[in-house]
Amino acid sequence: MHLLMPKDNTWKKFLRDEVMDEFSIKKSQITSPDGLPILEIDEKTPLRKSYLGLALDILPETQTIPAGSIGEQSSLIVNLLKKSNxxxxxxxxxxxxxxxxxxxSGRSELLSQKLAKNLRKEGIKRGKFHFKDCPLIKACIYPDRSIKISILDKVKRQEYDHLLSPFPGGYTTITDDKQAPSRAFKKLVEAQLVLGNEIKEDETLVDLGACPGGWSYVALNQGAQVTSIDRSPLREDLMPKVNFSAEDAFKFMTEDGFDWVVSDIICTPDRILELIETWATPQKCKNFVFTIKxxxxxxxxxxxxxKKKLHSLDYDCILRQLNVNKNEVMVMGTRI
Ligand SMILES: C[S@@+](CC[C@H](N)C(=O)[O-])C[C@H]1O[C@@H](n2cnc3c(N)ncnc32)[C@H](O)[C@@H]1O
Structure with missing residues (x-):
């Protein structure tokens, strides 16, 4: 069984609609245990070849560990891992x-600690999420204390990579920064974490629809050379630090390529498809992060x-609602 995690219970029905559309399956083929913010679908559903914009995280091909003590459950998990080599x-x-x-916290933290100890004993090292070569385990404890566990070896992990969140169950919070000119800054922070790729010192970035400057602020703080495009200027203190151009972001064009092209423009989704068409070519940008509103x-x-468009690009793409998104989904890519 595959588990899919929407942002919360409110988003469950929209994710269900998306799943029905994406895989041409009926509502009756999707279950949701006890009203939990989780959808369960048959393991034969070709999840690895798909994008799901409204799933924050997935647990593919889960197995069930019955309710029991933390010690018993941890031992059962370690036995499964030994079988998986x-x-x-x-x-x-x-x-x-x-x-x-x-x-x-609570039981999941205790199980995590026990698992760490048992894995060490068996000589199984803990790897980092963003090492693509590293197998991955995601374990979700249900209210009845049974566990749905997804064990992904290196190959499977890479096949599902674009749907897997670096955060347990997709959930995280981004620390506030009172100096940022807008709360929107959090989107670019979370997007980098999800991409597993950060804006580096001296990289070039163009921020389309940049005012009042939250995203430009994030990029500047990370040492990037920032070009900001908006009809209105950014917050005063940011203006001398960026290369600002007051113009229509959809008409902005240069000869140069950028390391990052990002957009938080308020516009209809079809205009973001246009931006992908314009910018997501290897000569023009290495990474893109666009908000679909x-x-x-x-x-x-x-x-x-x-989804159709992303399948045709030479980029590792992610289409995903972030924790900090309201009625939005991010579309992001890193050049292969
Ligand atoms: C949500 S705000 C961006 C917030 C920004 N990311 C931040 O972190 O502060 C959207 C911006 O897009 C700009 N915008 C909308 N249409 C635009 C266009 N065609 N060209 C340039 N800017 C545009 C608006 O002026 C607005 O400032």
């Missing part, structure tokens, strides 16, 4: 509850057009 693995353990959603709840089916 894994000598190193990254792992995430979380609980899921009707009331609180994803929780990483929705009005209301009846236009998520345009995500299908994004």
């Amino acid at each position: 894994i000598s190193q693995t990254a792992y995430q353990v979380f609980s899921i509850s009707n009331k609180y959603g994803v929780v990483t 929705f009005k209301g709840s009846d236009s998520y089916d345009i995500l299908q057009s994004f």
